Amino acid sequence: MPRERLYLFDTTLRDGAQTNGVDFTLADKLAIARMLDDLGIDYVEAGYPGANPIDTSLFAEKRPMRATLTAFGMTRRPGRSASNDPGLVALLDAQADAICFVAKSWDYHVRVALETTEEENLASIRDSVRAAKAKGREVLLDCEHFFDGYKAKPAYALACAEAAYDEGARWVVLCDTNGGALPHEVEAIVGEVCKVIPGDHVGIHAHNDTEQAVANSFAAVRAGARQIQGTLNGLGERCGNANLVSIIPTLKLKPEFAQKFNIGVSDEKLHSLVHASHTLDEMLNRAPNRHAPYVGESAFATKAGIHASAIMKEPKTYEHVAPEAVGNRRKLLVSDQAGRSNVLAELERIGLTVDKDDPRVGRLLDEVKEREAIGYAYEAADASFELLARRMLGKVPHYFEVEKFDVNVEQRISAKGDRVTVSQAVVKVKVGDDVLISASEGIGPVNALDLALRKDLGKYQSYITGLELTDYRVRILNAGTEAVTRVLIESQDETGEHWTTIGVSPNIIDASFQALMDSIVYKLVKSGAPA
Numbered sequence: 416m417p418r419e420r421l422y423l424f425d426t427t428l429r430d431g432a433q434t435n436g437v438d439f440t441l442a443d444k445l446a447i448a449r450m451l452d453d454l455g456i457d458y459v460e461a462g463y464p465g466a467n468p469i470d471t472s473l474f475a476e477k478r479p480m481r482a483t484l485t486a487f488g489m490t491r492r493p494g495r496s497a498s499n500d501p502g503l504v505a506l507l508d509a510q511a512d513a514i515c516f517v518a519k520s521w522d523y524h525v526r527v528a529l530e531t532t533e534e535e536n537l538a539s540i541r542d543s544v545r546a547a548k549a550k551g552r553e554v555l556l557d558c559e560h561f562f563d564g565y566k567a568k569p570a571y572a573l574a575c576a577e578a579a580y581d582e583g584a585r586w587v588v589l590c591d592t593n594g595g596a597l598p599h600e601v602e603a604i605v606g607e608v609c610k611v612i613p614g615d616h617v618g619i620h621a622h623n624d625t626e627q628a629v630a631n632s633f634a635a636v637r638a639g640a641r642q643i644q645g646t647l648n649g650l651g652e653r654c655g656n657a658n659l660v661s662i663i664p665t666l667k668l669k670p671e672f673a674q675k676f677n678i679g680v681s682d683e684k685l686h687s688l689v690h691a692s693h694t695l696d697e698m699l700n701r702a703p704n705r706h707a708p709y710v711g712e713s714a715f716a717t718k719a720g721i722h723a724s725a726i727m728k729e730p731k732t733y734e735h736v737a738p739e740a741v742g743n744r745r746k747l748l749v750s751d752q753a754g755r756s757n758v759l760a761e762l763e764r765i766g767l768t769v770d771k772d773d774p775r776v777g778r779l780l781d782e783v784k785e786r787e788a789i790g791y792a793y794e795a796a797d798a799s800f801e802l803l804a805r806r807m808l809g810k811v812p813h814y815f816e817v818e819k820f821d822v823n824v825e826q827r828i829s830a831k832g833d834r835v836t837v838s839q840a841v842v843k844v845k846v847g848d849d850v851l852i853s854a855s856e857g858i859g860p861v862n863a864l865d866l867a868l869r870k871d872l873g874k875y876q877s878y879i880t881g882l883e884l885t886d887y888r889v890r891i892l893n894a895g896t897e898a899v900t901r902v903l904i905e906s907q908d909e910t911g912e913h914w915t916t917i918g919v920s921p922n923i924i925d926a927s928f929q930a931l932m933d934s935i936v937y938k939l940v941k942s943g944a945p946a
């Protein structure tokens with residue numbers, strides 16, 4: 416049976432850009448648009464020309480791409496003609512392949528928010544679609560609050576959708592704007608719509624306010640809709656939009672959908688999904704969600720020893736899809752529950768070959784257990800685990816030695832009369848026969864220490880120039896009689912690789928120092944720096 420085409424519409428740059436704390440620059444937007452295009456997304460909604468200077472300049476020139484570049488905007492205002500509405504005129508002038516209009520489809524909103532008549536709202540939809548078609552644009556209509564509108568007055572909600580379809584809109588998109596619809600309602604209502612508008616002209620736009628935006632999108636597809644709108648990582652105001660990063664692999668890997676539909680994302684591009692998801696997080700300066708389905712670091716992580724031995728024999732025993740399909744990897748957590756099989760699997764992944772009966776495996780396991788008892792958590796610190804394992808196997812060169820460091824924090828009144836706190840660190844490092852002393856100021860003691868440590872590592876300096884700390888987390892633990900501090904540091908380098916290191920001590924500076932040292936040494940090992 417030939418498979419039907421299902422279209423993906425991404426609105427990360429429009430609906431997603433409305434998220435609290437998200438502020439894309441023009442360069443960010445263009446980079447994300449290129450990434451979406453490369454992934455195989457069919458429609459990239461890049462913004463709302465006229466609404467802000469960035470979106471206006473984005474659409475001021477042609478941005479060639481394979482995807483259909485889409486501009487968002489409102490239908491003509493009530494009581495005006497299409498040619499006499501400056502907002503609509505600006506939208507029609509935008510250099511876009513398609514225009515996605517948003518219009519009311521809930522009679523209550525027409526009355527209260529728009530303060531116009533139902534008939535005038537329908538006329539506005541018809542005029543706007545016609546004007547955009549006349550400009551040669553592909554047209555979509557987002558029916559705002561469609562599901563609430565349908566529940567209140569089905570005939571009017573349908574009339575809004577039909578008005579756009581009859582005027583030649585390529586897609587009529589049913590929006591769950593408030594995000595409160597449930598999957599069975601969505602399936603029933605989309606089924607009714609598809610009786611009057613062919614499903615291959617119907618789209619779904621779901622918000623995640625009951626955490627069912629993804630489920631609602633699939634419910635709509637089951638009922639006949641053939642376009643799904645969503646965002647990368649579910650970005651979007653309030654609780655977000657339908658998450659395309661979860662939707663895409665489900666469409667590709669679950670037989671119910673994979674046997675029935677083709678999407679624009681190839682098997683090969685599916686491998687880049689983790690990368691796409693993390694690239695967006697990086698742009699937003701957010702730590703990726705470890706528990707994100709398919710792409711999270713924990714999505715294919717297994718902790719208990721008994722599961723780990725089964726997974727090594729037959730991965731399908733505990734995995735619903737193969738992690739490699741989306742560019743993720745299987746992770747067997749090394750932890751206090753770890754069995755030998757976890758440790759062996761981790762060693763194999765790192766690329767350290769050891770015989771499974773090697774006594775050093777048992778020693779490493781004992782060491783991990785001992786350290787975890789005093790507060791270390793290696794399942795969260797892969798790079799520190801790797802160093803521990805390499806040291807146990809005698810494979811970490813002695814690159815340098817910190818002979819001593821000194822960190823101070825000073826609070827004083829500045830010349831302007833403000834109370835300021837400054838930190839300074841001085842580090843004495845021995846590299847071979849050279850003794851190097853570096854000092855640095857920082858916004859806090861750990862920052863000062865980090866800057867001083869990385870200021871001059873002599874012959875190793877060139878290996879760490881691309882090293883950067885991306886996250887720093889501190890937790891106070893009550894282990895035994897005294898409180899200890901656990902520090903986790905996430906680092907990244909010029910290749911985009913991320914790793915996490917750990918330090919534990921009663922003293923926060925000492926714990927931070929251990930984690931910083933591990934991060935630097937890990938980078939040197941990874942870069943193949945000579946001993």
Ligand SMILES: [Zn+2]
Nearest residue numbers: 430592620622
């Ligand atoms: Zn929305």
